Ligand code: ADP
């Protein structure tokens with residue numbers, strides 16, 4: 001590996017195709033043109049080797065994940081992604097690693113139309129900080145604080161797949177090859193729900209993305225909105241693959257508390273339900289109603305209408321078998 005300058009030039013400085021990038025990599029700062037009457041949305045996430053990803057991860061998967069988890073935050077705000085910066089700390093010389101990492105990075109950036117406009121390159125233990133910038137029309141952002149009593153609670157996609165995929169990678173879960181491939185792909189290649197987020201702008205009262213797991217993340221919406229929730233466990237969307245590789249109790253636990261789903265969690269007033277279904281159908285992204293906002297401050301779980309007590313914190317079926 002040559003100087004920091006060579007690394008930037010060789011791996012990160014590629015042609016940018018967005019007209020709103022007036023100056024990208026190469027000056028003291030990036031110069032970007034915001035559309036008129038818009039608001040800027042910024043989100044940042046750090047991934048540290050050993051903490052947020054396994055050291056043996058394929059660098060292309062790592063690049064995908066670092067960008068995807070940030071884009072998921074923009075999706076949750078209803079924003080249009082536009083620009084990105086990357087602060088990367090590298091332990092040493094590994095051109096093959098950097099090659100694969102930067103190819104993966106540019107692939108996902110290109111797919112979602114995001115331009116890499118700057119960053120920082122340093123030496124030290126491997127870690128990455130990606131900051132994404134997006135925008136949306138003034139006053140249209142989806143916040144966590146807008147849920148109201150009576151609103152319906154929804155999630156996109158299926159829950160628990162990613163957590164099951166991680167357990168396959170850690171050797172804690174056995175599955176046939178096909179199931180394993182599906183689940184690990186769901187873990188390594190989360191798909192930010194940008195189209196869904198955009199569709200929600202006009203219909204949802206609140207939204208966030210699921211990174212820690214429904215049981216904990218829903219709490220953030222409830223706290224920000226000053227409300228409680230009733231969640232119907234039999235409605236939680238789970239893939240057939242997940243249900244085929246773990247027990248029903250484990251599936252439920254992964255869906256509620258496994259984490260890293262990167263699906264959207266959102267609330268919708270009764271009057272917007274129909275319009276929401278139409279808007280989301282156009283995106284081709286599944287969505288499932290899992291409960292309702294009620295008075296109070298906690299989550300009340302029920303199964304087929306019957307109240308149930310859940311003790312999610314403090315136990316993990318998979319850790320027990322280690
Ligand atoms: P400065 O010394 O002015 O902070 P640097 O020498 O750190 O600038 O970086 C030179 C240029 O390369 C800047 O435009 C910076 O944003 C960009 N850059 C540095 N590291 C990265 C990276 N990992 N990815 C993308 N751009 C980077």
Ligand code: MG
Pocket residue numbers: 027028
């Ligand atoms: Mg400078």
